[in-house]
Amino acid sequence: MPKSKVGVTLRIEVRDDKGRVVKVIETPSRSFTQNFATLLFASMWTEDSISDWNITYTVYDVMGSPIYIAGGGFLYDVLFLFYSEPQYIAPPYQSYIIYMPGIWPGAAFCPDPKYAYGPCSPISTSVLSPTLFSFPSSPVYTASGWQMAYSQTWTNVTSTPVIVSSVALVFGVTGDPIAPGYLSLNFGTLGPGYYILYAAIVDNITPAVVIDSGYSVTFTYTLLYAV
Amino acid sequence: MLAARYRVEVRDRDGKLVTVIEGDSKSFTMNFIKLLIASHYNQNDVPTFTIYNVIGNVFYTGNIQTPYVGVPRQIFFIDFPHFYLSSSLVPAIWLGTSSCANPALANGPCGSLVACCHGSQFPFSPYNFSSSAPCYGIMSCSPSLTEEGWAITITNQWLNTSHSPVTVASMALVSGIVAISSATAGEVSGEVFEPYAIIVDSLPSPVTVWPGFLITVSYTIYFPV
Numbered sequence: 001m002p003k004s005k006v007g008v009t010l011r012i013e014v015r016d017d018k019g020r021v022v023k024v025i026e027t028p029s030r031s032f033t034q035n036f037a038t039l040l041f042a043s044m045w046t047e048d049s050i051s052d053w054n055i056t057y058t059v060y061d062v063m064g065s066p067i068y069i070a071g072g073g074f075l076y077d078v079l080f081l082f083y084s085e086p087q088y089i090a091p092p093y094q095s096y097i098i099y100m101p102g103i104w105p106g107a108a109f110c111p112d113p114k115y116a117y118g119p120c121s122p123i124s125t126s127v128l129s130p131t132l133f134s135f136p137s138s139p140v141y142t143a144s145g146w147q148m149a150y151s152q153t154w155t156n157v158t159s160t161p162v163i164v165s166s167v168a169l170v171f172g173v174t175g176d177p178i179a180p181g182y183l184s185l186n187f188g189t190l191g192p193g194y195y196i197l198y199a200a201i202v203d204n205i206t207p208a209v210v211i212d213s214g215y216s217v218t219f220t221y222t223l224l225y226a227v
Numbered sequence: 228m229l230a231a232r233y234r235v236e237v238r239d240r241d242g243k244l245v246t247v248i249e250g251d252s253k254s255f256t257m258n259f260i261k262l263l264i265a266s267h268y269n270q271n272d273v274p275t276f277t278i279y280n281v282i283g284n285v286f287y288t289g290n291i292q293t294p295y296v297g298v299p300r301q302i303f304f305i306d307f308p309h310f311y312l313s314s315s316l317v318p319a320i321w322l323g324t325s326s327c328a329n330p331a332l333a334n335g336p337c338g339s340l341v342a343c344c345h346g347s348q349f350p351f352s353p354y355n356f357s358s359s360a361p362c363y364g365i366m367s368c369s370p371s372l373t374e375e376g377w378a379i380t381i382t383n384q385w386l387n388t389s390h391s392p393v394t395v396a397s398m399a400l401v402s403g404i405v406a407i408s409s410a411t412a413g414e415v416s417g418e419v420f421e422p423y424a425i426i427v428d429s430l431p432s433p434v435t436v437w438p439g440f441l442i443t444v445s446y447t448i449y450f451p452v
Contacts, residue, residue, distance in 0.1 A: 114452050
């Protein structure tokens with residue numbers, strides 16, 4: 001079977017304190033996580049089926065805590081798995097090292113990114129300060145396929161250099177019974193609920209990039225859907 | 228992000244393999260991409276996109292124009308039998324009699340829909356499809372790690388139960404979503420299940436499935452690792 005012709009590209013752009021580009025790295029992304037693949041499978045079914053078939057899907061959030069998707073589990077089903085906005089994030093994550101969907105930097109390499117729960121040793125927002133996460137707003141059709149671009153910029157607000165060795169594309173996921181207002185077959189529109197943060201993609205950056213004081217780094221993931 | 232491959236096999240009444248076609252899928256659809264984009268938002272700012280179901284009827288993301296789906300949920304949902312117990316819809320790969328001019332812009336398999344459902348009005352009936360089996364016996368219930376990445380393979384078998392040969396020229400991986408056709412404060416009504424195509428492909432050459440013959444169709448979607 002021929003190799004896949006499409007995939008994910010990670011672009012890393014470092015700028016100095018005057019906004020000049022000092023480094024660009026562009027590399028194929030290597031790792032959709034097992035957590036993402038598992039959530040995708042879980043999202044194909046109703047909570048009744050998951051319960052009837054006696055299946056338990058286990059995934060891990062960005063903190064490494066297990067989330068059980070099963071009848072009587074923390075989630076009964078998976079309804080949304082690409083949530084990208086800062087609102088409605090579940091309370092435990094609001095006080096975590098990084099607290100919203102985006103492209104998170106880590107200080108350490110991950111031994112096996114496809115099994116990682118996020119970037120390894122996430123870097124605090126008090127060290128690298130983020131801009132808002134930019135995510136797709138309309139379809140972009142190219143010769144290579146449908147293109148979906150995600151990006152986020154982080155600025156070193158400390159007085160010492162920061163090393164970034166891994167990154168992760170982090171989304172919010174939710175389902176019954178904690179989903180925010182959505183159109184439910186039985187219950188109409190529900191009130192606000194919460195999203196759990198998980199890493200859909202994790203990559204090591206080799207070699208690691210150094211972000212000097214006052215410098216910024218922009219991570220861009222470009223995903224292509226075959227056409 | 229995603230690459231997909233398809234495989235089509237036709238077997239005669241004795242189970243002998245008469246046709247095999249395998250290739251790279253050409254087309255995640257625009258309808259799917261719009262639903263995917265809208266699923267990144269929350270209920271207060273979800274954009275309004277126009278989406279078409281497999282037979283070309285319109286619905287919308289967001290909450291402004293009806294029928295609407297709000298923030299699209301479960302965009303990979305294929306659990307039709309458990310969702311609507313009385314539904315005749317069979318997940319997940321549906322077949323059409325014609326090629327599609329531009330599969331990326333198609334709403335479903337092109338020409339006449341010949342495999343989609345239980346019912347005598349369709350020449351194909353599902354075969355080896357088990358309502359009681361985990362994931363209906365059409366796929367593994369969890370991802371497998373392959374050389375190409377995390378893989379999802381969905382396989383449907385359709386038996387030509389009619390008395391005439393049937394030409395198959397296009398196929399689609401079909402998901403479904405609930406749309407609301409009317410709503411008042413605090414209540415919704417007029418819920419409609421909207422099957423839509425995630426992927427549509429024209430076969431490189433049409434295949435003929437004779438009465439009593441079995442066609443096996445599969446999609447494998449890869450997430451790179």
